[in-house]
Amino acid sequence: MAWNWQSPDWQNFTLGRSRMAAAEVQFLLSAGAVIGRAKHSMVTGASPATTTSDLADLTEKSALVRTGERKQIRYALNLARG
Numbered sequence: 001m002a003w004n005w006q007s008p009d010w011q012n013f014t015l016g017r018s019r020m021a022a023a024e025v026q027f028l029l030s031a032g033a034v035i036g037r038a039k040h041s042m043v044t045g046a047s048p049a050t051t052t053s054d055l056a057d058l059t060e061k062s063a064l065v066r067t068g069e070r071k072q073i074r075y076a077l078n079l080a081r082g
Helices: 016-028 036-046 048-059
Strands: 064-067 074-077
Touching: 036 048, 036 064, 048 064, 048 074
Parallel strands: none
Antiparallel strands: 064 074
């Protein structure tokens, strides 16, 4: 697989809506590792504090959308970003 910048037309790179939707589905299917801070820490080796900080940062930057409270928190890709 080639990286997008290795293509001669890399400046015009686009990721079609269908590919983005497929990426979101894959993210949601594997989101169990992100949903549980402790489980995510075990999978990635990151500390729970780092995981919490990373998720807060991505949410603040609008890359992720957070729903729920306490043990019901879920994160999803923010495909509505402008």
